Amino acid sequence: MGQTPKDLQPTRSVLHFLGAEIRRLRLGAGMSQADLGKALFVHKDLIRRVEAAERTPSDDLVEQCDATLGANGRLHRLLPMLQRERVLRPARDVGGAASGFRSEATDRPVLDWLLSTAPVRRSDAADQHAAADQLRVLREADHRHGAGLTYPGLARTLAESLEALTRCAPQVAVGYLELAGYEAVDLGNDGMAQQRYLRALEIATGAGDRLYGGYLIAVSLGHLALHCGDPEQAARLARASLRGIGTAATPAIRAACRTVLARAHARRGERVACAAALLLAERDLARSRRSEEPSWIAYFGEADLGDERAHCFFDLGLHAPAQREAAQAVAALEPHRIRRKAIDSALSTASLARSRQVDHACAMARQAIDHATAISSFRSAHRIVLMLAELQPYSDQPEVRDVVEYAHTRLPVLVNPAMTSPPS
Incomplete structure (x- = not known):
């Protein structure tokens, strides 16, 4: 038998x-x-x-x-x-591979940041403004087109200008590295993302930029830990950041850090702790005034908080609120934030599938696929694959088969194997 x-x-x-x-x-x-x-x-x-x-x-x-x-x-x-997956599995099982994400690699840099007493360094205004303007253009291009198209140019800029920017405009240098880390995640290269974030943290620490350093620890590295399946590390990073920035943090910075802590609690099924962290994040964001926030956190608003709430509710199995928050987040996002629309639409589809609302899930799945097709992003493609996995139990239904076929006809656009090996 x-x-x-x-x-x-x-x-x-x-x-x-x-x-x-x-x-x-x-x-x-x-x-x-x-x-x-x-x-x-x-x-x-x-x-x-x-x-x-x-x-x-x-x-x-x-x-x-x-x-x-x-x-x-x-x-x-x-x-x-x-x-x-091959890179992540050894990292989880035996403490990490050199080319992948390693939780322990963040320990010393975070400690250095916590203990740092470096004075704030002033930037050359002219150099900072010109470089900051270029960084804003690159950020918008990343949101609109995805890292598959924008990372090579960003990598060239880092190779040519990072040393000079670190000397004359360290906050802008940190911004370039933060974007490079974010784009490395979007290319599926988590190890490269961690290296970029840690280099940014090193510069922020040396420049005495306490707030940007705390943001990198909680939001950049914390989200990366969540992305790589390590909610415990994400929670540790968020707590260290909140402790280190203390009362100096602006409301939006505190809110962004608290959402990472909420996400970590949700991944571990800790409903009460997750709800408490989200409530504090909501209160913080309600007090935020964009004109009083650092330029690098000004993006964080109700749409981003809604996205974080949607992921928390999904991980906790609370599908009605997850669907509501994801829909509101997509509606509130600026038109050029295509990748976020793709990810949140895929999350809605997954939640609807788990709620057995198959017809609605199929309609939402097409929207997610359309958004993802419009951007060169490994991360979006990955979410589409996981979304299709949620629909697999209903693969005998004609509307599901149609959606799966629709996705597969467009996947060659979504997934480019060359994207997984960005230049260093």
């Missing part, structure tokens, strides 16, 4: 989604695990372990499965996500 197939959670990770897809395609082709193994010249136990998400398959095995099962590129297009 054959073994009972392991229950999969397609939404848990890309690896689970891949396993579920291979199993679905294999059964649809009327093949056993032994049949597929024989066709691919591998042992059936390897097929079993891949389908059970117990083994990360090689790129070659994924390509062979795609061809043998007639997937028409659907499995092939998951390869960039799997490459990121």
